[in-house]
Amino acid sequence: MFKTYSFPKFPYVPSPEQKSGEVRRHRLVIIGAGPIGLAAALDAAAHGLPCVVLDDNDTVSVGSRAVCYAKRTLEVFDRLHVGARMVEKGVSWQHGKVFFKDRRSYEFDLLPEDGNKMPAMINLQQYYLEEYMVDALKDHPDVDLRWKHKVTAIAQHSDHAVLTVETPDGAFTMEADWVIACDGANSSIRAMVGAQFTGQFFQDRFLIADVIMKAAYPTERWFWFDPPFHPNQSVLLHRQPDDVWRIDFQLGWDADADEEKKPEKIIPRVRAMLGDDRPFELEWASVYQFACRRIDNFRYGRVLFAGDAAHQVSPFGARGANTGVQDTDNLIWKLKLVLDGDAPPALIASYHEERAFAADDNLLNSSRATDFITPKSAASRMFRDAVLQLAEDQDASFARALVNSGRLSTPTPYLASSLNTPDADMFAGAMKPGTNCADAPVTVDGRADWFLNQIGGRFTLLSFGPAPVESVSFGRVTAKVLQVGRDIVDATNLLAARYDAAPGTIYLIRPDQYVAARWRAFNETKIVQALARALSA
Amino acid sequence: MDLKLTLNIADPDDFYRELIDSQRHMDSAQAAMMNCKLVLILANHVGDRAVIREALKRAGGAA
Numbered sequence: 128m129f130k131t132y133s134f135p136k137f138p139y140v141p142s143p144e145q146k147s148g149e150v151r152r153h154r155l156v157i158i159g160a161g162p163i164g165l166a167a168a169l170d171a172a173a174h175g176l177p178c179v180v181l182d183d184n185d186t187v188s189v190g191s192r193a194v195c196y197a198k199r200t201l202e203v204f205d206r207l208h209v210g211a212r213m214v215e216k217g218v219s220w221q222h223g224k225v226f227f228k229d230r231r232s233y234e235f236d237l238l239p240e241d242g243n244k245m246p247a248m249i250n251l252q253q254y255y256l257e258e259y260m261v262d263a264l265k266d267h268p269d270v271d272l273r274w275k276h277k278v279t280a281i282a283q284h285s286d287h288a289v290l291t292v293e294t295p296d297g298a299f300t301m302e303a304d305w306v307i308a309c310d311g312a313n314s315s316i317r318a319m320v321g322a323q324f325t326g327q328f329f330q331d332r333f334l335i336a337d338v339i340m341k342a343a344y345p346t347e348r349w350f351w352f353d354p355p356f357h358p359n360q361s362v363l364l365h366r367q368p369d370d371v372w373r374i375d376f377q378l379g380w381d382a383d384a385d386e387e388k389k390p391e392k393i394i395p396r397v398r399a400m401l402g403d404d405r406p407f408e409l410e411w412a413s414v415y416q417f418a419c420r421r422i423d424n425f426r427y428g429r430v431l432f433a434g435d436a437a438h439q440v441s442p443f444g445a446r447g448a449n450t451g452v453q454d455t456d457n458l459i460w461k462l463k464l465v466l467d468g469d470a471p472p473a474l475i476a477s478y479h480e481e482r483a484f485a486a487d488d489n490l491l492n493s494s495r496a497t498d499f500i501t502p503k504s505a506a507s508r509m510f511r512d513a514v515l516q517l518a519e520d521q522d523a524s525f526a527r528a529l530v531n532s533g534r535l536s537t538p539t540p541y542l543a544s545s546l547n548t549p550d551a552d553m554f555a556g557a558m559k560p561g562t563n564c565a566d567a568p569v570t571v572d573g574r575a576d577w578f579l580n581q582i583g584g585r586f587t588l589l590s591f592g593p594a595p596v597e598s599v600s601f602g603r604v605t606a607k608v609l610q611v612g613r614d615i616v617d618a619t620n621l622l623a624a625r626y627d628a629a630p631g632t633i634y635l636i637r638p639d640q641y642v643a644a645r646w647r648a649f650n651e652t653k654i655v656q657a658l659a660r661a662l663s664a
Numbered sequence: 665m666d667l668k669l670t671l672n673i674a675d676p677d678d679f680y681r682e683l684i685d686s687q688r689h690m691d692s693a694q695a696a697m698m699n700c701k702l703v704l705i706l707a708n709h710v711g712d713r714a715v716i717r718e719a720l721k722r723a724g725g726a727a
């Protein structure tokens with residue numbers, strides 16, 4: 128049905144536990160094999176935490192969904208060893224242009240900084256992203272990926288949950304110590320546990336079309352307000368692999384979704400945009416109404432929510448899948464430590480604390496962008512147009528700062544997290560406790576490598592210069608020393624610059640590559656305290 | 665800095681005439697658009713968010 132992609136069909140395999148009728152207890156069950164469930168499974172596998180993934184379907188995401196993945200998400204995927212394939216297939220970009228009517232209003236550059244392994248953004252169809260993750264999981268001994276398994280009921284107990292699962296062979300029951308619900312924006316698990324999912328629906332509709340054509344547009348994000356080819360509305364253009372172009376047409380609230388989806392309606396819109404008669408073909412089109420909503424609590428008993436099941440954002444800013452991947456990045460190491468008895472259950476509570484905070488930040492950004500693109504009243508529309516008109520004046524940079532066609536996804540630092548140890552020593556720069564670690568080029572065993580590839584999955588003590596010990600432990604959790612100058616060489620000095628490091632500087636880094644604490648000098652007692660704090664102990 | 669509500673403009677009658685005159689040639693829609701731009705330009709010039717918030721309130725805006 129697609130011209131540029133053939134959808135894999137994953138086989139339904141009846142499980143031994145369903146056949147035998149024996150009720151088995153699993154440590155971790157993940158519901159949903161969308162990008163977030165798959166990322167959770169990869170992360171669990173990386174931590175040696177066995178899991179079962181249940182998905183009610185048997186293929187990858189169909190249709191026009193996520194396109195843009197941001198640097199931090201790609202860094203997480205790289206830690207999970209699927210990032211390289213995504214970047215290789217994807218279209219990397221960092222520049223964007225915003226147009227108002229027939230004029231260019233301003234341009235931006237997302238990553239004016241060199242010395243990062245991952246690009247600022249890639250564009251890649253969501254089906255490729257999912258396919259690559261399924262490939263990486265397929266033969267993993269710790270991951271049991273089950274297609275055509277639909278969860279239809281859930282019962283909570285104090286130390287586990289019981290799931291009713293429907294397959295082509297009927298229903299059966301399974302138990303799980305912990306469940307991660309990644310069953311998307313229309314999550315039925317949410318309703319099963321009685322969670323609230325509230326927020327805002329935007330009174331607007333968007334036609335999202337994927338078009339195959341040979342075009343010479345640069346690999347940039349182009350956004351038009353009120354262009355001559357689509358008056359009074361906005362249009363967004365993105366390049367994807369395989370000569371597929373994503374075009375979003377704002378339609379307004381009165382548009383008839385069924386009517387607008389018809390090729391005879393779409394083709395003239397695309398034709399008007401192209402402004403010439405070059406050939407193109409329609410790959411897929413959908414009409415969406417967008418919403419910004421959040422679950423009231425990321426945890427209900429033994430069920431943890433991640434991805435769209437926990438928060439839904441409008442796509443301006445590409446924050447949906449990007450922030451969802453950061454949910455599981457935050458969650459899995461905590462779950463592993465708690466399941467192993469190495470951290471108290473309180474550590475799980477920090478998942479809601481940190482990720483609800485991040486979700487609110489994403490929701491705020493997405494709502495603001497959508498309010499700018501879809502003004503709610505004639506008066507706000509006039510302010511919006513005033514901003515756009517002012518932004519055209521070269522000396523009115525303040526107005527360009529107000530133009531909001533979507534603030535693209537960046538990770539939200541957990542600056543107030545209870546897991547952080549606040550700075551007692553003087554530091555400058557961005558690497559405050561609660562911030563995701565910056566990358567930098569380093570040399571390992573004489574070979575060029577990247578800093579982020581040296582950390583993650585466990586606690587690390589990054590030591591600029593010699594440390595008096597090789598590791599520091601709290602209970603059974605150990606933070607190993609990674610010594611700059613010995614284990615890694617900072618030939619360009621970028622690492623030291625980004626971490627505002629002097630000889631003796633020590634960073635305690637979490638398994639998800641976030642800064643937990645930092646000091647100007649090694650002090651074992653303080654490090655043990657900070658490690659305990661990062662474990663909610 | 666607090667929002668100034670005492671007279672801060674030299675020759676107020678002349679200022680007022682200048683303001684009105686600047687929109688002499690406009691219909692209401694054009695004038696409304698100009699007012700929007702003026703608000704944005706002046707707000708950016710003031711810069712201080714507390715002062716702007718105070719002004720929004722004084723003008724009858726919702727808190």
Ligand SMILES: Cc1cc2nc3c(=O)[nH]c(=O)nc-3n(C[C@H](O)[C@H](O)[C@H](O)COP(=O)(O)OP(=O)(O)OC[C@H]3O[C@@H](n4cnc5c(N)ncnc54)[C@H](O)[C@@H]3O)c2cc1C
Nearest residue numbers: 159161162163183193194195278310311434435447448449
């Ligand atoms: C037009 C559009 C553009 C977008 N662009 C971007 C972008 O550029 N960047 C970005 O980051 N995000 C973007 N997004 C958002 C992105 O698509 C979502 O955030 C992402 O798909 C969420 O992943 P998920 O795994 O949480 O949920 P989903 O992808 O919805 O996956 C949920 C899975 O759970 C399964 N499931 C559901 N119920 C059950 C059940 N009861 N039992 C078993 N399985 C079940 C479903 O079959 C599905 O496979 C866009 C979305 C849209 C609509």
